[in-house]
Structures are given as C-alpha cells and as structure tokens.
Amino acid sequence: MAHKLCMIPGPVEFDSEVLQAMATPATSHVDPAFIEKFGSAIELTRKVFFAPTGQPFIIAGSGTLTWDATAANLVEPGDHVLVIVTGVFGDWFAECISVYGGKVDLLRAPFGDRPSLDQIEAALKQKPYKLVTVTHVDTSSGVLNNIEEICAIVKKVSPATLIALDGVCSVGAEAIRQDEWGIDVVMTGSQKALGVPPGLAVMVVSKRALEVALNRKSAPTTYFASFKKWLPIMQKYEARQASYFATPAVQLVLALQVSLSQLVAAQGSLDQRFAQHRAASAKVKDTLESWGLKIVPVARDRAANTLTAVYYPSGVTPAEFLGKVSGKGVLLAGGLHPEHAAKYFRVGHMNVSVVNDSMLGHLDVTLGAIKSALQECGFKL
Template identity: 50%
Template sequence: MSDRKLCMIPGPIEFHEDVLTAMSTPATSHVDPLFVPIFGESIEMIREVVVSKVAQPLILSGSGTLGWDQMVNVIEQGDEVLVLNTGYFGENFADCLKTYGAKITQLRAPVGSRPTLDEVTTAVKEKKYKMVTITQVDTSTGVLSDIKTLSLAIKALSPETLVVIDAVCAVGSEEIQFDAWKLDVLITGSQKGLGVPPGLSIVVLSEQAINIYESRKTPVAAYYSNWKKWLPIMKAYEARKPAYFATPAVQLIYALHTSLKQITSQPIEKRWAKHQEVAAKFRKAVKDLGLKQVAVTDDAAANGMTAVWLPEGLVAGQLVGSLAGKGVQIAGGILGDLSPKYFRVGHMGISVMERNHIDKVIKAMTESLAELGYKQ
C-alpha cells in the first residue's frame, strides 16, 4: 500500500481505518440476531444525519444513481417535473425521469451558476408540477444550490409538489435539515460525505412522498426499486426484526454503521462548520494561485468539493497526472467539451474532520502547476 495515492476526488473519498475494518466482518447472515440491530441502528442514524424525526430512510444495495431510479415509485406517465439543472448530474437526472414517462421542464443555469429564486418561483406559478428536483451539489461543477430557500418557496406556492433533492455529494458535508426545509425525497450514496466504500443507495422519504406513492393510479413499473418491497423491510429492521426481500450488502452496512457512529458522536453542526472552514481554505489557496473556481460565487460553491478552471494552455490530464506522481489523486472535469479545461478536488469526511489532507493537495497542486509552466 506504500504507493497508494491519497484519494482526493469528489468521491469515493478516503475511508477511516475502522470503517475498513468493519468491512472485514466474517460471512454473516442478513437475518442474524447480531446483524439485525446493526441495520436498524443505521436507519436511525441516517435520520439523525439529515436532521429528521419522522422521515423513512431506505438503504439498498446499489449506487447513488439507484436513487434516481426509485423515483419510478412516485412518477406516472405524463407527470410534470421541473428539473433545476446546474450541471452533468441535473441533466442526467432529467434523462432518468423521462424513462418513466415524466414530462420534463428544465431550468438551466450558465456553467458555474444556479437558477435564481425568481426563476424557480415563476416556473412553479406558471405550471402545476408533480415534482421539482434539485441537485444540492452538482459534482460536475461544484455548484451548491440553496436548498432551504428553494424548498420553502416551492412549498409555499405549491404544497402538493414533491421537493426531491439529489444530495449524493452533499450528505455528510453540507447542511441539510430534512424536516425544517420541508423536503420530500433525499437521494444519496455511501461513498462521499458518509465515508463508506461505494455500493449503498440511500433514500430518505417524507410522509407526503409515501402517501403519493401509496395513492398512485398505476402499478409501479419496477421490481427491485419498488417501495412496496422495501418499506416493510426497513420498518422490520428498525423494529429489530429480521426480514427478507433481497440480500442486503451486509459488510457495507457494517461499514456504514461504523461511519455513522463516528459522524453522530458530535453535533452535526460541527461537521458542517468544519467542511465550510476547509473549503474556504482551499478556495483561498486557489485564488492565491491566480486561478478561478467554476462556481461563480462563494455562496454557490460546495463545501465538500471544488471545481477549478485551469490556466490557458494546460489540460486536466496534465495536472491530474502530475499530482498522481506526487501521491495525490484528483479528478478532471466531466462537463462535455469543457472537461479538459478544469479539475476537481474533493474535501470531505476524514480528510476534513480528522486528517489535514488539504494541505498536501495545495502543496502538490502548487508544485505541479509550476512544473507545468504556469506563472501567476
């Protein structure tokens, strides 16, 4: 492992040693009396992390993208959906919903920006939407959406509309208050701010979302993603009773349990504040180097990752390769033709909370830019 690079991409992130140790649990039945409470407690701790008293978390084997697919439970043919698009993942969420018959209206913002509150409220006034989707942090651009302001405004205008948040790159690093902000569906995965290896799709549901699912007029056109299968399973595990539909990722859930124990051992507000502090430090280093982040303002910049425009004459592959040679793995861009023109750095989880990894990134980045001929 001596030649392993420090993983500072926007996910998967670095994993705590205790989380990795939990992954080495021997073969264990998913209905074993020792495992059942591990799963049940994990469900309860997810609720703590997103600050909810009553929401229903679902933990399924799969990637964060499986959360998009689960929207088949509340979407029916012809349903109107407003997608707030801040990058690659907003675009692809819209594509997913089209698969299930949704009629999509997109509010697109220029690269690095986000739809304004006025634009969103105007759109909601003009048409009745079954659902509005918002990507809290679009990992392609590092743009952070103001979920609180948008959700409360949407609910004030149209209480029946579901507010659905893609929070894959937000849970564990950005402020989220599920109940207070009147969210209906929150989608995330295990491998980013929650600090667990990839493989778990986590979705949190409001009572309103469940009611809309239960009152739909047509059958859900899915088998594995069907909430009819999963809601009883989650309720059983939380009641400390074994249940079965499909085999859960036992070892990953042990790892999730370990990470959630660490996260919930202190007030969640401290975690949000620490991510804000480290993000500000990295953004300052970027500015001091004469570079610009993709997010056009600091208010619209994520706290768990940063996307940065490269200097003229350099392409992402050059910088990514140079940092890799110094033991630091960062990511290039993923936004179409712009992909070679910027790079992305993740700063989440133990890299922020326990380890001072961002200093190594800044040092390696500064040295690599100089070696590649960049002069401020």
C-alpha cells in the same frame, strides 16, 4: 494495492474503523448481530438527514439507484416534473425521470451558476408540477444550491409539489434539515461525505411522498427499487426483526453504521461537521485563488463545500497536470461537464480528509501537490 491519496469528489478516503467494520467473516443477513446494526443504521440515517418523521431506505446500489427509486415510485407516466439544473447530474436525473414517463421541464443556469429564486418561482407557476428536483451540490460544476430558500418558494407557490433533493455530493457535509425544510426525498450514495465504500443507495422519504408512492394509480415501474417492497423490510429491521426481500450488502451496512455513528457522535454535532467542511472548502479555495486560479462557481456563495471545481490556468493541460499530481501521490478528478470538461479540474474535500485534517494533513498534501504540478507545467504562481 499501492494507494494514492484519493482526493476526487467521491469515493473519498475512508476512516480505518469504517473499513474494519467490513472485515467480518461470512455473516447472514438475518444474524441477530447484523439485524441490530442494520436497525441502528436506519435510526442513525434519520438523525443525519434531520428527518425524525422520514422513512429511510438503505439498498444495495449506487447513488443513481436513488434517482431510479424516486422516479419509479413517485412519477407516473404524464406527470409534470421540474428539474433545476446546475450541472450534468441535473441533466442525467432528468433523463432518468423521462425513462419512467415523467414530462420534464428543465430550468438551467449557465455553467458555474444557478437559477435565481425568481426564475424558480416563475417556473413553478407555469404548470402544476407533481415533483421538483434539485441537486444540492452538482459534482460536475461544484455549484451549491440554496435548498432552504428553494423549499420555501415551492411551499409558497406550489405546496402540493413534492420536493426531491439529490444530496449525493452533500449529505453529511452540507447542512440539510429534511423535515424542517419540508423535503420529500433526500438521496445519497455511500461513497461521498458518508465516507463508506461505494455500493449503498441511501435515501429518506417523507410520509407525504410515501403515501403518494403507495397509493399511485399505476404499479411502480420498478421491482428492485419499489418502496412498497422495501418499506416492510426497513420497518422490520428497525424493529430488530429478521426480514428479506433482496439480500442487503451486509458488510457495507456494517460500515455505514460505524460511519453514521461517527457523524452523529464525533466532535459534538453535525452542525460542527458542516462548519468543518465550510472551513476546509474556504482553505482550498482561498489557497487556489491566492495563486491566481479561478473557481468554476461564479460566486463563493454558490460554491460547494464538498469539492472545488477550478479552471486550469492558460497553458496547463489536463493530461499533463493530472499526471504530475498523480505522480506526487494524489488523485484529483478532471472536468466532467461534457461541454467544459477540458477546462477545469476537481478536488474533493469530504469526511476524514476534512474532519481529521489536522492529524492526516490531506488538504496540505493535496494543495502542495497541485502547487508543484502547476509550477512544473510552467505556471507562475
């Protein structure tokens, strides 16, 4: 298949070793060689999430399944949930929680911004929330939330409230220390900073949240995503024993195991990897701003390091610009937020496009394509 450089905010470009791990002959999900790799992937997930005491769940599905799993296992009908909204993924997570009977309050900021810590503190004082959810990086706005500070406020104001972090566009690239910061659920999908093809829902659940899920009054409102069903399966695979509840995505798990090994081992440490994403993000944003473009987040300290959301200059239209960039062999994403979609575009910078940039040159190729396309659209840099 003809390939254009995929610089959207997920799926991202894949490392060849990760892809090769999937090219296996038919493999049983209880083959000892697979059990070893699945067990290893579960252990590595704990490391990547900085969650030595957490329980990983790796289930066939996409990032959205981790929302369903969180809501269906932790929220009982009538429970109050506070959703901190910094883009449309917050709104959609809220919608998901409502489906399971949660009574949702939204705390939102204007597009491009995030609620202040004072606003979050005030909201938490309104009622006893069972759960607070926050999107680390909202992929629709490119806004980054300050998770460590938010967690500290929740612990101070409402220590019984569970904290769920949508890390779909951050895990593996933005700093997260799940245990240290006291996050109860951290969620992601395989196709973003983990650099694995789409198809795996990956999440780590704290002991405290697991107890809540296992001791809830009403039955979990999900069959496939039930923690009760998956917990023994995860435990067995980790103990290198065969197990079955629903067939795992064998080849994707093999790819995940390779990708997580790279994350943990390559270039020294995960902190170095986070620093590489900050540097790549600064390079993209500095370059675009030096041409006179304006990024969507209202300040750099609120801007994600995994993608850049940037406004079109006046006179440049999405169809013409994105078509021209694509013609130069680079795929970018248009705007996603329903109210603002036509005003901005998004550039993803995660995983190999960042950590192997000096070898692959993805960022320079992408910036070069953006520059030429803007000029062809009549914009004077």
